[in-house]
Amino acid sequence: MTGLRMGVVGGSIAGCAMAIAGTRAGAEVTVYERSGGALQDRGLGVVVPPALHTRLVALGYLDASMPTAPVGTHVWLARPRGLRSTREIARQPSPVTPCNWGLLWQSLRANTGGTHHHRGRPVTSVGRTPAGGGLIRTADGEEGYDIVVGADGHRSLTRQSLAPGLEPTAAGYAVWRGTIPMSALTGHRRPLELLREAWVTLGFPGGHGIFYLIPAGAGADPGERLLAYAVYASPPARDGQRDPAPYVREIADEHFPDEWADIVARGAHASLVCHPVTDLHAPRAADPPFLLAGDAAGITRPHTASGAVKALEDALCLEEALRGSTSPQEALLRYEAERTPEGARLVELGRRLGAAQVERAPDWGAMGQNEVDGWFRAALAGTPSYLYEG
Ligand SMILES: Cc1cc2nc3c(=O)[nH]c(=O)nc-3n(C[C@H](O)[C@H](O)[C@H](O)COP(=O)(O)OP(=O)(O)OC[C@H]3O[C@@H](n4cnc5c(N)ncnc54)[C@H](O)[C@@H]3O)c2cc1C
Incomplete structure (x- = not known):
């Protein structure tokens, strides 16, 4: 042609x-x-499969110099029943390449x-x-x-x-998405170490939060990071909840382990948006x-x-x-x-992942590695997902 x-x-x-x-x-x-x-000012996190990232760089869609924050593991956390400590309930191999949305757009x-x-x-x-x-x-x-x-x-x-x-089609729940500066992790050695090697799902009744590090935005040092999050939950019952940050902090305060609630409470949230989940x-x-x-x-x-x-x-x-x-x-x-x-x-x-993790969220604190593996295998029902291949 x-x-x-x-x-x-x-x-x-x-x-x-x-x-x-x-x-x-x-x-x-x-x-x-x-x-x-x-458009580069959007500053949120997006995760892509490492093989796709490599292919896009090789073909010249993306610059090799675009900062990324690869990790190889997915860790599931929850609060043990009646306690406010953190318990690792499972971990699975899950190589992903987290990117900063704005830097990805700029590179394209x-x-x-x-x-x-x-x-x-x-x-x-x-x-x-x-x-x-x-x-x-x-x-x-x-x-x-x-x-x-x-x-x-x-x-x-x-x-x-x-x-x-x-x-x-509305799913009937919402996602709060934003970034938190790394200073919020000061004094929280274990979460920081974890986030350097893994992306994290933190389960709570009726929802969960996803946390992972992404490169900071344009003009920052390539090694500089932000903590990106997406918290899935039912929207607040009362009307007039205009600013999403206080609601994310409320959820964290009520349901997260103390150290994670403190991280969410401390950080000045940026790029914060709340979307109803639809498809x-x-x-x-x-x-x-x-x-x-x-x-x-x-x-x-x-x-x-x-x-x-x-x-x-x-x-x-x-x-x-x-x-x-x-x-x-x-x-x-x-x-x-x-x-x-x-x-x-x-x-x-x-739809299946949303049903399993939000609409019919499990009793996270009661699960261990075998339960998470079996429950999630059932949720995937054979459909491949680069996030959950492990
Ligand atoms: C909580 C959350 C987490 C996510 N995490 C990930 C992730 O980890 N990995 C991943 O792959 N994806 C993720 N996504 C999805 C991803 O962010 C979007 O799918 C992607 O950015 C969509 O890009 P797009 O270019 O199709 O649409 P958009 O970015 O919406 O772009 C559409 C563009 O079209 C322009 N436009 C619209 N109408 C007109 C018009 N009439 N004339 C001219 N221009 C017009 C708009 O101004 C806009 O710039 C996530 C989404 C959410 C909500």
């Missing part, structure tokens, strides 16, 4: 990764990003060389030409493309035009000339740690499909055949 033109709606993780894929396969790529601001963005970027340019609608091409419309007019990539996130306008009326799966990841990528194609409950992973794998799949096809239609149908079932698999996995 020569002279291929690809328009991308959204310039975040999925949008930049798709731009790299298109450019590497020889297309002329234009990205339209609604936000005029710097820096490798989109040759792409035309329009920042602060919201796409108002997408459409089809009579000849089967795609149209991207903005306040400045419309532009035609052979392929239109919807990388416009969980409220994707591109998805709406392919699957009108498709709405996310959604587009029935088709592509319908030529349109293609959906990242959260636009589907949202999985965050227990799978796979939204950004999926976006990056979407890009690798598109690059291969473009290289191995003789027309954009053929490439998009190949993409569709591979990515639609993968999205469905992840949504299903996220």
Whole structure:
């Protein structure tokens, strides 16, 4: 294929990764990003499989110099019944590569060389030409493309035009996500040692918290770290809970072992957001000339740690499909055949992990290694997850 033109709606993780894929396969790529601001300021943690990280560096999607904070183990903690101490209930091998969301975006963005970027340019609608091409419309007019990539996130306008009326399904609980400075770990030698080698699940009645170290943001020393967390629980019963930090501290104070409650209480939380947990799966990841990528194609409950992973794998799949096809239609149908079932698999996995760890959370404190291994094997029910391969 020569002279291929690809328009991308959204310039975040999925949008930049798709731009790299298109450019590497020889297309002329234009990205339209609604936000005029710097996306690198998001500063949250995301975890990716080490093999994917290595492959993305080898192919030039990511810079080898992008700081990461790899660990090889997953440790499960809980409070023993009636006590406020910490008990390690299980540990499993789980090699993961935690990244800082902002640094990941920056690295992808820096490798989109040759792409035309329009920042602060919201796409108002997408459409089809009579000849089967795609149209991207903005306040400045419309532009035609052979392929239109919807990388416009969980409220994707591109998805709406392919699957009108498709709405996310609410899980009925929420996640509080943020970062805490390392100074909060001062004097807590054991949690600090643990976090240097492992990512941690801390179970409590009706939910759990995930904790792991990530590289600090742009401008920091590559070895500098932040403590990233995601706490899953039911939303507070009372109305008017505007600031999420006090609620995370309340949960920690009520349910966490003392040392972990102290870490959460001490730190000045940053990048703090609270999301209702939802999921959604587009029935088709592509319908030529349109293609959906990242959260636009589907949202999985965050227990799978796979939204950004999926976006990056979407890009690798598109690059291969473009290289191995003789027309954009053929490439998009190949993409569709591979990515639609993968999205469905992840949504299903996220539901099972959420049911096991939040909706029907176990009596964590009563479990040991064998119980955790058996319970979690049953929750996975044979579905592979890079987090829980061990
Ligand atoms: C608690 C939690 C933990 C997570 N942990 C992990 C993890 O460990 N590993 C992992 O892989 N994933 C994780 N994720 C998921 C991951 O963060 C997201 O899946 C990923 O960032 C989505 O990227 P995206 O580019 O598809 O969407 P977004 O980042 O939402 O980007 C969409 C972009 O499109 C732009 N846009 C939207 N509409 C328009 C328009 N009309 N015109 C132009 N531009 C538009 C937006 O401005 C935005 O920049 C987690 C998510 C949560 C909530």
